[in-house]
Amino acid sequence: MGALVVAGVAAYASYVHQREFALQGGADRTSATLWPLSVDGLLLLATVGVLKPSRGSDRRTRSVVWLAFLLGIAVSLAANIAAAPALAWKPVLVAGWPPVALLLAVELLAHRSGDDIGGDAADESEDEVVDDNPLLARARQLDTRHRELYQRPVSAESLRKELRVGAGRSRRLVAVVRASSNGSGRGRMPTQNAI
Structure with a gap:
């Protein structure tokens, strides 16, 4: 439950920062509203792919998942930090923390659910x-x-x-x-x- 609360708060803060960044970058209101979903959404999907690779996934698929993961982190952090009101350590820390917290909360949730279900099904004989x-x-x-x-x-x-x-x-x-x-x-x- 705690990881879900952290993930929700971090997702909201990251969303607000990225929306502000998109507006500053010239996006219209609709695009700016959707843009953070594409960045953090990709990062969340890639995180799940990294933590729980599908059976039979080949090297190319794993490379694409890792590329999406690394790009998602880089863009999310950059957009959040760019939305900081000043490039001083406090505003940068406040703006840069939400995507890091979101990523870690999702990883904790994925690990916990993986242990709870034992990989596939808890009742697997x-x-x-x-x-x-x-x-x-x-x-x-x-x-x-x-x-x-x-x-x-x-x-x-x-x-x-x-x-x-x-x-x-x-x-x-x-x-x-x-x-x-x-x-x-x-x-x-x-x-x-x-x-």
Whole structure:
């Protein structure tokens, strides 16, 4: 709830600053009213794309998401700071803070919702992790590499970071990978390398 309040306040302040910037830049009232939505809207979409990449997204798609993210930050900060009444540290801080706060609040919300739903669905059973899950093959590869490098199985936290999934899903993936590497798996998807 707190992150939503922060996001709402920051979004409003950022909107007001960017609208003022657009008016100063010669936009008519309608365009100036819509312009901040295009900037912060793009930034919000890109933030979600960075935090929760879609399955099967290729390198080009990830590059576009990151480009949108970086451009969104740059334009939002520049527009907010340009709307400051003076280029002194206090007005610049007041004008520049809202897009930063908005970005961080959205990231906190995205991380929290990712942990709450465990990547996809909170009620996902272990069978669903094993059957028809493209993340399982990647988890097994990471486990194999981790065992070769560190002589121990990969942790759920390492999988969560590498695969960008929620904590619940990473724990289920680790359980399936460890069970199959110990020879106690169901045999539906055999391990690539028996360890």
